[in-house]
Amino acid sequence: MRRFLLIAAFAASPAFAQEDGPGPNLVIEVGGEANGRVVIDMFEEAAPLHVEQITGLAEEGAYDDVVFHRVIDGFMAQTGDVEFGKTGGDMRMAGRGGSSRGDLPAEFSDIPYDRGIVGMARSQDPNSANSQFFIMFDEGHFLNGQYTVVGRVIEGMDVVDAIKRGDGPNGAVIGEPDRMVSVTVER
Structure with a gap:
């Protein structure tokens, strides 16, 4: 069942109403300073290879206990470093x-990097996205057409806003970072 959801932080602004699309949805239980549930509507039509990779990793349990390692206010x-980003790791x-899956070719779209948009992290090579992704606190249109958009937060933006911030220009989180306790897929 699909439903119309409104991001609570923008209840007064119809421009920020988010409709739950055809999915699938990524459901993240966040723990740490931020606690709660974040639901991301995955944009399968815009980035089918990336959505398949993320949902496959989630279904394998690869994202469970992976930290938010880079957080810039x-x-x-x-988050999403399933190789080195597990709780208790270095x-x-x-x-x-x-x-363990291969890198993906870019799937750029015309979806703008607005608040709540989820994009794939990569190295300088546009075709190097693998498992890491990021959630936008605010708009970042300078990223448009440079990073693959994979989804949008449709529930729990207040939880995202509470994620422990990092320090310095690269946003490295010092001490105990918040983490994705569990990540599941709803189809």
Whole structure:
């Protein structure tokens, strides 16, 4: 059953009403300073290879206990390093890894990087996205056409807003980072 949802932080602004699309939906239980549920409507039509990769990793349990290793206030929260980003691992390595699956070719679209948009992290090579993704705290239109958009937060933006921020220009989280306790897929 699909339903119409409204991001609570923007209840007064119809421009930020979000409709749950055809999915699938990625459901993330966040733990740490931020606690709660985040639901992401995955854009299968815009980025089919990336959505298949993310949902496959989620169904395997690969994202469970992976930290938000790079969090920049007013910009974004990055997670998804299933190789080096597990809770209890060497956080100095978090953000450098991927998964056992291959890197993906870019699937750029005309979807703008607005608040709540989810994009794929990559190296300087546009065809290097693998498992890491980021959630936008605010708009970042300078990313448009440069990073693959994979979805939009349709529930729990208040939880995203509460994720522990990092320090310095690269947003590295010091101490105990927030994490994705569990990540599941609703089809």
